Amino acid sequence: xxxxxxxxxxxxxxxxxxxxxxxxxxxxxxxxxxxxxxxxxxxxxxxxxxxxxxxxxxxxxxxxxxxxxxxxxxxxxxx
Numbered sequence: 604x605x606x607x608x609x610x611x612x613x614x615x616x617x618x619x620x621x622x623x624x625x626x627x628x629x630x631x632x633x634x635x636x637x638x639x640x641x642x643x644x645x646x647x648x649x650x651x652x653x654x655x656x657x658x659x660x661x662x663x664x665x666x667x668x669x670x671x672x673x674x675x676x677x678x679x680x681x682x
Contacts, residue, residue, distance in 0.1 A: 607648055616641060616655040630663055638673075653677050 607615075616637055623633035634656060641652040653674045660674075 612651045613655045
């Protein structure tokens with residue numbers, strides 16, 4: 604999965620998230636699955652993935668704090 608463009612990553616993540624919800628999976632499962640499926644694409648791509656997943660996560664009242672800490676830590680390392 605190389606050569607992704609910014610919007611392609613966001614769109615793919617949003618599409619998979621909606622599909623998982625449509626399958627009856629909860630948003631917590633969906634967020635974890637997204638992190639697993641789209642992780643380790645590359646330094647810049649991982650930054651985009653973390654941003655996209657973070658946007659989904661903050662739209663919910665409750666999110667696994669470890670997920671947010673992980674995203675925050677990875678985003679801090681991006682220079």
